[in-house]
Every structure is written in structure tokens, then in C-alpha cells.
Amino acid sequence: MKIAVIGTGYVGLVQGVIMSEFGSEVICVDKSDEKIEKLKKGELPIYEPGLLELLHKNQKAKRISFTTDTEEAVKNSEVIFIAVGTPASEDGSADLSALLNVATEIGTYIDSYKVIVNKSTVPVGTGRKVISVIEEQIKHRNENIEFDVVSNPEFLREGKAVGDCLRPNRIVIGTDSEKAREIMAKVYNVLYINATPFLFTNLETAEMIKYASNAFLAVKISFINEIALLAEKVGANTQEIARGMGMDGRISPKFLHCGPGYGGSCFPKDTKAIVEIGKEYGEDMFVISAAIAANEKQKKKMVEKIKNAVGNLSGKVIGVLGLSFKPDTDDMREAPSIDILEGLIKEGAKIQAYCPEGIKEALWRLQDYEESIIYCADEYSIANGADAIVLMTEWNQFRGMDLNKLKKRMRDNYYFDLRNINIKNEKIRQYFKYYPTGEKYVE
Numbered sequence: 001m002k003i004a005v006i007g008t009g010y011v012g013l014v015q016g017v018i019m020s021e022f023g024s025e026v027i028c029v030d031k032s033d034e035k036i037e038k039l040k041k042g043e044l045p046i047y048e049p050g051l052l053e054l055l056h057k058n059q060k061a062k063r064i065s066f067t068t069d070t071e072e073a074v075k076n077s078e079v080i081f082i083a084v085g086t087p088a089s090e091d092g093s094a095d096l097s098a099l100l101n102v103a104t105e106i107g108t109y110i111d112s113y114k115v116i117v118n119k120s121t122v123p124v125g126t127g128r129k130v131i132s133v134i135e136e137q138i139k140h141r142n143e144n145i146e147f148d149v150v151s152n153p154e155f156l157r158e159g160k161a162v163g164d165c166l167r168p169n170r171i172v173i174g175t176d177s178e179k180a181r182e183i184m185a186k187v188y189n190v191l192y193i194n195a196t197p198f199l200f201t202n203l204e205t206a207e208m209i210k211y212a213s214n215a216f217l218a219v220k221i222s223f224i225n226e227i228a229l230l231a232e233k234v235g236a237n238t239q240e241i242a243r244g245m246g247m248d249g250r251i252s253p254k255f256l257h258c259g260p261g262y263g264g265s266c267f268p269k270d271t272k273a274i275v276e277i278g279k280e281y282g283e284d285m286f287v288i289s290a291a292i293a294a295n296e297k298q299k300k301k302m303v304e305k306i307k308n309a310v311g312n313l314s315g316k317v318i319g320v321l322g323l324s325f326k327p328d329t330d331d332m333r334e335a336p337s338i339d340i341l342e343g344l345i346k347e348g349a350k351i352q353a354y355c356p357e358g359i360k361e362a363l364w365r366l367q368d369y370e371e372s373i374i375y376c377a378d379e380y381s382i383a384n385g386a387d388a389i390v391l392m393t394e395w396n397q398f399r400g401m402d403l404n405k406l407k408k409r410m411r412d413n414y415y416f417d418l419r420n421i422n423i424k425n426e427k428i429r430q431y432f433k434y435y436p437t438g439e440k441y442v443e
């Protein structure tokens with residue numbers, strides 16, 4: 001099968017590589033020359049474990065190629081995936097400009113029946129908009145070409161994207177067309193004949209499944225974070241609360257880890273977008289709105305906690321471990337570290353930070369604070385002369401650090417473990433004034 005993927009970012013690139021791995025002939029398009037040039041040379045523009053090997057393997061087999069030429073890609077494929085960004089607009093609604101531009105381009109170049117598959121996360125009703133944009137372009141050319149639009153939301157997790165696409169929990173296909181369903185079953189043939197659950201539904205339902213899933217996960221995180229704030233005050237242990245809750249099959253222990261608040265390219269924008277969709281249709285999304293507010297509060301609470309423990313932060317040096325919104329990615333979009341570092345710097349603190357993959361992104365996302373941040377070459381250097389350490393992101397390499405070596409470099413010895421990676425380490429309290437998350441500080 002010949003497949004085009006328009007938008008070669010975190011989703012489009014992984015999707016393209018995996019579909020070539022499944023045997024299709026894939027052409028990936030992006031408007032960024034820089035990205036396409038890198039990819040043609042076999043280099044990755046993003047950090048995603050396991051992706052490079054698969055890219056090389058399929059490039060060698062000539063099953064995947066890269067171009068900036070949308071026309072060539074549209075004309076040479078039977079199925080066209082759209083995986084461009086749908087960031088939040090100023091009012092919180094999803095900005096569909098990139099997606100609708102791509103729809104216009106497809107309408108301009110389409111020359112025979114094709115299935116257009118939307119992988120981007122979009123408000124309900126967008127699939128129908130894409131249909132009318134393409135129809136309008138075809139009509140404009142006085143032609144009569146058939147096509148179908150499918151909603152096929154993506155559920156991959158950055159950092160685990162390769163495994164998630166090779167072995168997804170489910171594939172959701174939203175379309176009214178029987179022909180398109182059959183073609184989509186062929187696209188995902190490898191998964192279809194294995195045990196992967198497929199859900200065939202209409203466009204609107206598929207679009208809503210994605211937002212509902214992300215909003216639910218965001219609610220779960222905000223819920224346990226709120227419980228954690230209370231637990232710290234009443235002397236309860238949030239990890240045990242989560243375990244106790246999770247033993248109930250109706251609740252499940254997953255996504256019940258307290259921390260500094262959710263971030264990344266999806267939860268913040270998708271929760272805001274569904275609230276805006278609700279407004280458009282006259283429905284208040286009370287639960288999701290509360291999750292958003294709780295998440296903002298959570299980030300502020302982290303700064304407050306550090307300030308309450310350390311005292312006046314003016315001139316204090318804070319070593320930060322991890323900047324990316326989660327481990328195994330270079331993605332810094334709406335990472336909690338951005339707000340927390342900003343809060344600490346506004347209190348007068350100086351930051352020494354290290355992140356295995358996030359520094360390149362942090363350099364421009366935090367450029368307003370460049371005078372207050374030193375980016376370190378390794379994880380131990382963040383402790384040099386520091387008053388406190390803040391463990392922001394749970395990269396594996398931070399788990400087994402030599403605590404004595406770390407402490408020896410410091411001026412004072414506060415350790416704020418925002419991800420609780422050291423909570424079970426018996427030695428941690430010998431070396432540090434250790435502040436876990438969701439548990440009372442004990443001397």
C-alpha cells in the first residue's frame with residue numbers, strides 16, 4: 001500500500017516509520033526543509049528511543065522516503081495521513097490553521113480516489129470541515145473526484161512511541177464509508193490480524209474519544225495531586241493511598257502518581273480545547289475545568305513548598321534534575337519545569353540545570369531567564385555550591401545517582417523529589433533534608 005504522511009513531527013514521523021516497518025511504501029512530507037534534509041540523511045529531528053534503528057532499516061529497504069513536496073506525495077499515494085500540529089489558540093481552542101491548509105492542498109492536488117486520515121487531535125466536527133474544504137477545491141477545478149475522510153486519533157506516548165505504535169492498546173477508526181473502513185483495515189493489516197482491538201465508529205465519536213481520553217487522564221493526575229497536597233498536611237502517604245485506591249479494579253493504579261503537574265504537547269492543550277468545544281455547544285465542562293485549575297495550582301504549590309522550606313530564595317542556588325515534560329523525550333512543550341523555574345527565578349533563585357535531552361529546547365523556551373540559568377554538562381554539576389536540588393523529571397539515570405557525591409558538592413542539603421524517585425531509598429534522609437511529594441516532611 002502507498003501511504004503519504006503530511007506533518008513529520010512526533011506523531012507523523014513515528015507513524016510513517018512504523019507503517020513502513022509494517023510493509024507499506026511511505027512518503028513523509030513536512031514543510032520544514034531542515035527536518036526533511038536531516039531525515040533524508042538518516043538523522044532524527046527529535047529524540048525518541050528506538051526510532052533511529054527502524055528509520056535506517058526501512059530507509060535501506062526503500063520503504064520510506066521524505067519530501068517537502070505535498071503534490072508529489074498526494075498524487076503518489078492511496079491513503080494520506082494528516083499529522084500536523086493543532087496547538088492551543090489564545091482562547092484555548094484548537095488552532096486548525098495548519099490542518100485546514102493541508103486539506104486545501106490535498107483538495108488542490110487530489111487526482112483519484114483517496115482515503116484521507118486525520119491523526120491530529122481535533123475538535124469534533126473537524127472531519128466534516130476537512131471534507132467540505134477538499135470538496136470546495138475539487139469543485140473549484142471543475143472536477144469530480146471521490147474521496148473519504150477518516151478520523152484515526154493517535155494515542156502514542158512520547159518516549160514510548162515506537163512500542164505504542166507497534167503494539168497499540170486500540171485502533172479507533174471513525175468514518176461513515178464502508179470502502180474507507182476496508183482500506184483502513186488493510187493499512188493496519190499487521191495489527192488487524194493480530195490481537196489489537198479495533199473500534200469502528202463514526203467521525204464525531206472518534207474525534208471525541210481522543211479528547212475524552214486525554215481529559216480523563218488529566219483529571220486523574222489532577223485528582224491524585226490534589227489528594228497529595230492534603231495528604232502532606234494530614235500526615236498520610238500518597239503512594240499508599242494510590243496503591244490502596246488502585247487495588248479496586250474500577251479505579252486501576254495507573255496514572256495515580258502525584259507530581260509537579262501534567263505538561264507536554266497534549267494534556268494542557270487538549271483539556272483547554274474540550275472546555276472550549278463545550279462552550280461552543282453550551283455545555284460547561286466542570287470536571288475538566290477543575291482539572292486545569294488544579295494543575296496550574298500544583299505548579300505554584302511546588303514553588304511555594306520550596307520557598308517555605310528553604311526560606312528567602314534570593315541568591316539561593318537550586319540544582320534542577322530534568323527539564324523535559326517527562327523522561328525519554330526532548331519535548332519541552334508546556335513542561336511543568338518552565339513554570340516552576342520561572343517561579344523560583346522570580347523569587348530570586350539561581351538555577352543550575354541538567355537534562356539528558358531537554359536543554360536544546362529549554363535554551364529558547366526559557367530564554368527570558370537566561371541570566372538566571374546555567375545549563376550543566378552532567379547531572380552531578382547541578383549540585384556545585386547548590387542550596388537545594390529539585391528532581392523535576394524522572395529520567396532513569398537520576399535514579400541510581402551517588403547521593404554522597406551529590407551532597408558533598410552542595411552548600412546546603414535540601415532535596416525536593418517532585419517525582420518521588422528516591423522515596424524508598426533508606427539513605428536519602430541521611431544525606432538530605434528530603435522532601436517527597438504527597439508525604440509530610442520528616443526530620
Ligand code: NAD
Nearest residue numbers: 007008009010011030031083084085086098120121154158
Ligand atoms: P509536531 O509539531 O511535532 O509536528 C507537526 C509537523 O507538521 C511539524 O513538523 C510541522 O512542520 C508540520 N507541518 C505543519 N504544517 C504543514 C504543512 N502544511 N505541510 C507539511 N507539514 C506541515 O506535532 P506532534 O506532536 O507530532 O502532534 C501532531 C498532532 O498529533 C497534534 O494534533 C497532536 O495533538 C496530536 N498528538 C500528539 C501526540 C504527542 O505525543 N506528540 C500524541 C497523540 C496525538
